[in-house]
Amino acid sequence: MSRDMMASFELYQPDTVEGAVELLGRFGADGWALAGGNDSFDWFKDRIKRPKYVVDLSGIAALKGIRETVDGGVEIGALTTLTEVERSPLIQERYQVLADAARRVASPQIRNAGTIGGNVSQDARCWYYRYGVNCYRAGGNTCYADTPEGQNREHCLWGSDRCVAVSPSDTAPAFVALDAKMVIVGPKGQREVPAEEFFIGPNVDITRMTVLEDGEVLTAIRVPAEWSGARFYFEKVADRNTWDFALVNVAAAMKVSGAAGSERIDAIRIAAGAVQCVPRRLTVVEEVVTGQAKNAETASLAGQSAVRGATPLNFNHFKIPLLQNLVTRAVRDA
Numbered sequence: 001m002s003r004d005m006m007a008s009f010e011l012y013q014p015d016t017v018e019g020a021v022e023l024l025g026r027f028g029a030d031g032w033a034l035a036g037g038n039d040s041f042d043w044f045k046d047r048i049k050r051p052k053y054v055v056d057l058s059g060i061a062a063l064k065g066i067r068e069t070v071d072g073g074v075e076i077g078a079l080t081t082l083t084e085v086e087r088s089p090l091i092q093e094r095y096q097v098l099a100d101a102a103r104r105v106a107s108p109q110i111r112n113a114g115t116i117g118g119n120v121s122q123d124a125r126c127w128y129y130r131y132g133v134n135c136y137r138a139g140g141n142t143c144y145a146d147t148p149e150g151q152n153r154e155h156c157l158w159g160s161d162r163c164v165a166v167s168p169s170d171t172a173p174a175f176v177a178l179d180a181k182m183v184i185v186g187p188k189g190q191r192e193v194p195a196e197e198f199f200i201g202p203n204v205d206i207t208r209m210t211v212l213e214d215g216e217v218l219t220a221i222r223v224p225a226e227w228s229g230a231r232f233y234f235e236k237v238a239d240r241n242t243w244d245f246a247l248v249n250v251a252a253a254m255k256v257s258g259a260a261g262s263e264r265i266d267a268i269r270i271a272a273g274a275v276q277c278v279p280r281r282l283t284v285v286e287e288v289v290t291g292q293a294k295n296a297e298t299a300s301l302a303g304q305s306a307v308r309g310a311t312p313l314n315f316n317h318f319k320i321p322l323l324q325n326l327v328t329r330a331v332r333d334a
């Protein structure tokens with residue numbers, strides 16, 4: 001397969017959301033929404049995805065920027081860069097977990113061009129799929145990663161259904177922990193979807209990672225006031241400290257009461273990435289630690305409960321103790 005030059009496409013550069021939705025609706029499966037291009041151009045250059053029409057969203061001013069909402073939360077335009085999210089004083093003051101997650105994405109160059117909307121909408125990073133093989137996710141009838149000798153070190157511990165790829169986004173678990181809402185505009189109007197429901201597994205639709213349908217644009221992400229200024233924790237472990245996807249990441253938001261040394265956990269939301277096809281909300285951990293003393297024993301119980309039911313593949317057993325340790329630290333150190 002020739003991989004030296006992009007296949008040609010028609011480029012459209014609307015300056016309104018309505019214009020983009022009209023174009024994407026008209027083109028359907030032949031169209032492609034382009035944001036910062038970090039994910040898109042990989043596909044195009046490898047000639048694996050060959051859309052006929054590309055709709056560049058980068059000229060739509062309404063999709064950019066970070067604003068306070070009337071309820072004391074924050075709305076982030078989908079075309080806001082990861083660098084802007086990482087450096088925003090508003091995000092740092094209210095939702096440090098998101099600033100930390102954005103800071104751990106890829107490299108400064110990718111964060112300067114990559115958008116928050118693109119980061120949560122990016123496709124699976126399975127080696128085989130990216131190489132262009134005809135696996136289940138690509139419409140074929142086999143999974144190359146889920147075989148005795150398949151390269152599945154990066155793949156999932158839960159939620160497989162033919163495909164064992166994971167959610168690759170670092171910011172996605174932070175949005176789940178913050179109970180964010182994704183604002184989507186399409187031919188049928190606007191809808192708001194909780195972050196937890198925005199991501200979908202192969203059991204729902206093996207060809208997509210999110211609920212976004214042809215013709216729909218993610219316009220903004222709303223982070224509610226509820227967790228503003230809470231205690232937070234984000235940690236990502238990757239093979240390299242830059243330019244690398246998570247082997248496991250964990251994001252937590254926690255409310256505590258009581259004096260230092262005898263604190264109690266009043267409420268918590270915690271999610272892990274790169275362990276399932278969607279960011280995995282760790283509801284068992286939330287149940288185990290809510291109302292408990294915030295100490296080493298509770299943290300240890302949290303870690304143990306996080307990995308219950310994990311089903312490793314041949315080469316990713318290491319993710320189980322890794323997740324256990326990250327969750328233990330999140331509950332102990334948030």
Ligand SMILES: Cc1cc2nc3c(=O)[nH]c(=O)nc-3n(C[C@H](O)[C@H](O)[C@H](O)COP(=O)(O)OP(=O)(O)OC[C@H]3O[C@@H](n4cnc5c(N)ncnc54)[C@H](O)[C@@H]3O)c2cc1C
Nearest residue numbers: 035036037038039040106114115117118121169170218244
């Ligand atoms: C070398 C490398 C290392 C990386 N490392 C990491 C990492 O460590 N952690 C991490 O989380 N990510 C990582 N990434 C992924 C990268 O962060 C994302 O690919 C990037 O953030 C995508 O943003 P973009 O604006 O460039 O998206 P694009 O490439 O423009 O779009 C990505 C996808 O989302 C869709 N899309 C984008 N915006 C919208 C929208 N508003 N509405 C509807 N659909 C939309 C596009 O159609 C496309 O399918 C890495 C990427 C590379 C190339």
Ligand code: SF4
Nearest residue numbers: 126129135143163164
């Ligand atoms: S894990 Fe999913 S994306 Fe990777 S080869 Fe299997 S079906 Fe394809």
